[in-house]
Amino acid sequence: MYLFRKQARKRISMLLALAMVLSIFSTNYFAFAAETTTATTLSDIDQSYAKAEIAALVEKGILAGFTDGTFKPGDSLTRAQLAKVLVLSLNKEEDLSGAASFKDVASSDWFAGYVGALVKSGITQGTSASSFSPNQTVTREELAVFFIRAFGWEEQAKATALETNLSDLNKVSVWAKPHVSFAYKIGFIKGSTNNDGSISFNPSGKADRQALARLAYEFVVNRATYVDKVSALNIKQPEDDKKPTSPGGNNGSGTGPTPTPNPETTTTISEPGTRSLGTVNGNVVISAADVTLKDTTINGNLTLTSAIGLGDVTLDNVTVTGTTNVQGGGPNSIHVSNSILATVVVNKSDGSIRLVLENGTDVQQVELRSGGIIQTNNAGEIGPIGLASTIPQNATVTLNGSFDTVNVNAQQINISLADGTSVGDLNVFAGAVNNAFQLYAGSSVTHLIVNAITSFAGAGIISSAQVNVDDVDFSGLTTPPVMAADPSVTEVVYSPKSFTLSAVGATRQIVLTGVREQGNIDLTQIAAWSSSTPSVAEVVYGVVKAVGDGTTTISANYGSYNIEVPVTVSVYQPVTHPTITGIVVTNGQIDVQFDQTVEELSLEHFKVTASLNGVETQLRGLNYSNGQISFQPISTYGKTLYVTVQHDENFTKFAGSQSGSIKLTGFGGKITNVLNQAVSNLTIKFRKGLNATTGDVVATVTTDAYGKYFVNLPAGIYTGEIGGEGTDYIKSYLIGVAASNVSNTNENFTAIKIPLASETRIVLTWGKAPRDLDSHLIGPAVDGEGQFHTWYWYKKYTVNGELIVDLDWDDVDSYGPETTTLRKNVPGTYLFYVHNYSNESPMTASGAKVQVIQGTDWENPIEFTIPTGADERYWLVFEFTIDENGVITFNPINKLTNDNPASGRYVNETSFEDDLEEEEL
Structure with missing residues (x-):
């Protein structure tokens, strides 16, 4: 029973993952958990285009609002919320059994029954065999696919010619094109009218709550209308195709059905050579190098195991209706020729693999869960290439060939487009922060959509880029991209309309x-800015800087929209008057600098104006003291706060003006000790980047009385340094992710106290995958009878009430630290090893590290880093011996194995305490 509890509790605080994921942790996740409002009490739907539909469905009990009386019609939509609405719209009963196979859906989750019912209905099979991704946001094309399947019209959609009136149908994912086209053809979905009169759909845009309300209303109330429209099309059903049904899904969404193989039938190829298996109604496993499989149809899954090592495998004229799992193979590669594959999943621990798709091979979808090379040579139809959030940070992915769609969810990896590579649609999703793209000469991207901080470099060409977040870096490209406008933007507004600058250098x-x-969307950092007379004033990202007396016009261009702002520079005389020279804005404070000392300043000498995403905002609680203007922090997350500080109208103290801004992003969490007690007044120093343990500190915060912290930082990944000199805790590091549109308050961490002089502490940390590694220590029993074994089941070894060894922290929420402490030296030989408990991905890709701290010398730990290998379950880290005088001698092992080190040992468990809380039994 405890094993089940442990498994249920083992989770990582991930975003973004992400996605990072990062909008996946939006507060609207809970919108459908409790129906606490009625249509008449919803306070924010009057301006929604779906007001009537929302009200009607709330009254029917299909939709619900929030406990604060709002509906939040413009908020994004998650897969869990969509599951509930679809099931209620179909008038189906909840079914927990249908969700039992998903590791990310617990039976206690409010959405579990709806997910199960949706699976049982055949509308979806999840994002993979073991994941539903309930918190993943839904795109507009996914919403169309789900509803067409709910109608039961998928085959009709595939048999109908594509709609030519949608101008951006070529941007719709291959697997979703028939559904989007069909939904538009029958009038179920609407597009947006562009300035040139064309209609666009914006397929990768987020689906919001009001869009769901409108479609659900049409599905429930006006269904007969669409039935008549479909009947009028007189569609002829297609004959069966040789290709497997697409399991497709944008961003690995897996919205399509997955064939179910016969689990009783598995054919294994364990020797080199050429095989032809004909038709196999079951699974096939290849566990040897130098195998050629040809002229074979597999109605099930194909697995190329890690036993292939760095060897080669060739698939020739092979059809796989299930999933092709590629876990082995080397840089020379896995070749797939003249074949038809449904879903291909590449997951080789060290990323040293090349998958070549050639000679007319069709693949419906490829998902990379590790680094590697994907190459196409005269291939047929290649569906979306998905770079999953589980790819280890700093891994390298290389694309070589021609690809229609590439969807990126991975975080902080290196992505290369080889010479001559072409990508149609490149989508960087919200959780995919800190990735670096290298576009080699001759490579090209036709259309780029960026929703996360990313950098691009190289001599390749990006024809069109739609940037939906700040701080995307194109400076490394030889040729900057042409910035495309968001087609959903219907007009632009700006402020101020005109102004005067009173000092050289004023902004x-x-x-x-x-x-x-x-x-609305902030276009300030995206638009193209220019000044008609740069000798009067310059402009960078909308910040106008005075150069000299005169007048100029500041222009901004975004798509087909243009604005012009008259600006006058009239330098205040005398020029010796004090001048404001700069401001630094944080959320709650403005630091003000002058070119000389200004005496007796007070708030009345300042004019402070602010806007939040283009809407004028009144800063509350303004106060000035000693060069700082304080205000009440803004609670709105994800928007940019723009602030301008200038002189009062009479220039009584100083001249000039300065502007500054801050993106209201960041993250927070709670710091506790191994007893789960809050650690207060502990300083955390943050550096930009993953595992950035040296370099400039970009922010510092201190935990409050409850151990909580929150730091305002631009979107990205950060490393926080905790403990060290002057504290009671060993120096350790937490990883935090600031998203552009979601407040992440789950970056929790366990601070580990410095051991006593007589103690030895073993500290295990790892990366984001696998999600759960476990510490094991085996050593001599005090009475000489057998050995003790501390692990998550038996955390403490005591003798006559005296604590000898304990696993004082079994981490279940993040990436460690997981700590084992030897409290009393007992002579004998000890073994420390690590177990890949979850086994969801190879341990070798985890970046796991073990530190041994002896006594209070925490600054000089003995360190072990996980070696390279395949997907072994156990890491034998080290042995150590303690002699009769208490002297400890370490013997490094640092090897991987699949043999359980505890097997065959006599372990005395009579003096163990399992340390379980009563409610967990």
Whole structure:
């Protein structure tokens, strides 16, 4: 029973993962958990285009609002929320059994029954065999696919010619094109009218709650209308195709059905040579190098195991209706020729693999869960290439050939487009932060959509880029991309309309905002800015800087929209008057700098204006003291706060103005000790980047009385340094992710106290995958009878009430630290090893590290880093011996094995305490 409890509790605080994921942790996740409002009490739907539909479905009990009386019509939609609405719209009963195979859906989750019912209905089979991704946001094309399947019209959609009136149908994922086209053809979905009169759908845009309300209303109330429209099309059903049904899904969404193989039938190829198996109604496993499989149809899954090592495997004229799992193979590669594959999953621990798709091979979808090379040579139809969030940070992915769609969810990896490579649609999703793209000469991207901080470099060409977040870096490209406008923007507004600058070097921010049906977008950092007379004033990202007396016009261009702002520079005389020279804005404070000392300043000498995503905002609680203007922090997350500080109208103290801004992003969490007690007044120093343990500190925070912290930082990944000199805790590091649109408050961490002089502490840490590694220590029993074994089941070894060894922290929420402490030296030989408990991905890709701290000398630990290998379950880290005088001698092992080190040992368990809380029994 405890094993089940442990497994249920083992989770990572991931975003973004992400996605990172990062909008996946939006507060709207709970919107459908409790129906606490009625249509008449919803306070924020009057301006929604779906007001009537929302009200009707709330009254029917299909939709619900939040406990604060709002509906939040423009908020993004998760797969869990969509599952509930679809099941209620179909008038189906909840079914927990259908969700039992998903590791990310617990039976106690509010959405579990709805997910199960949706699976049983055949509308979806999850994002993989073991994941539903309930918190993943839904795109507009996915929403169309789900509803067409709910209608039961998928075959009709595939048999109908594509709609030519949608201008961006070529941007719809291959697997979703028939559904989007069909939904538009029958009038179920609507597009947006562009300035040139064309209609666009924006397939990768987020699906919001009001869009769901409108479609659900049409499905429930006006279904007969669409039945008649489909009947009028007089569609002829297609004959069966040789290709397997697409399991497709944008961003690995897996919205299509997956064939179910016969689990009783598995054919294994364990010797080199050429095989032809004909038709196999079951699974096939290849566990040897130098194998050629040809002229074979597999109605099940094909697995190329890690036993292939760095060897080669060739598939020739092979059809696989299930999933092709590639776990082995080397840089020379896995070749697939003249074959038809449904889903291909590449997951080789060290990333040293090349998958070549050639000679007319069709693949419906490829998902990379590790680094590797994907190459196409005269291939047929290659569906979306998905770079999954489980790819280890700093891994390298190389694309070589021609690809229609590439979807990126991975975080902080290196992605190369080889010479001559072409990508149609490149989508960087919200959780895919800190990735670095290298575009080699001759490579090209036709259309790029970026929703996360990313950098691009190289001589390749990006024809069109739609950037939906700040701080995307194109400076490394030889040729900058042409910036494309968001097609959902219907107009632009800006502020101020005109202004005067009174000092050379004075600045003023112009804020440009795009108006959209699903929520406004800040265009200030995206638009192209220019000054008609740079000798009067310059402009960078909307910040206008005075150069000399005169007038100029500041222009901004975004797509087909243009604005012009008249600016006058009139330097205040005398020029010796004090001048404001700069401001630094944080959330709650403005640091003000002057070119000389200004005496007796007070708040009345300042004019402070602010805007939040283009809307003028009144800063509350303003106060000035000693060069700092304080205000009440802004609670709105994800928007940019623009602030301008200038002199009062009479220039009584100083001249000039300065503008600054801050993106209201960041993350937080709680710091506890091994007893789960809050650690207060502990300083955390943050550096930018993953595992950035040296370099400039970009922010410092201190935990409050409850151990909680929150740090405002631009979107990205950060490393926080905790403990060390002057504290009671060993120096250790937490990883935090700031998302662009979601407040992440789950970056929790366990601070480990410095051991006593007589103690030895073993500290295990690892990366984001696998999600659960476990510490094991085996050593001599005090009475000489057998050995003790501490692990998560038996955390403490005591003798006559005296604590000898304990696993004082079994980490179940993050990436460690997991700590084992030897409290009393007992002579004998000890073995420490690590077990890949979850076994969801190879341990070798985890970046696991073990540190041994002896006594209070925490600054000089003995360190072990996991070696390279395949997917072994156990890491034998080290042995150590303690002699009769208490002297400890270490013997490094640092090897991987699949043999359980505890097998065959006599372990005395009579003096163990399992340390379980009563409610966990």
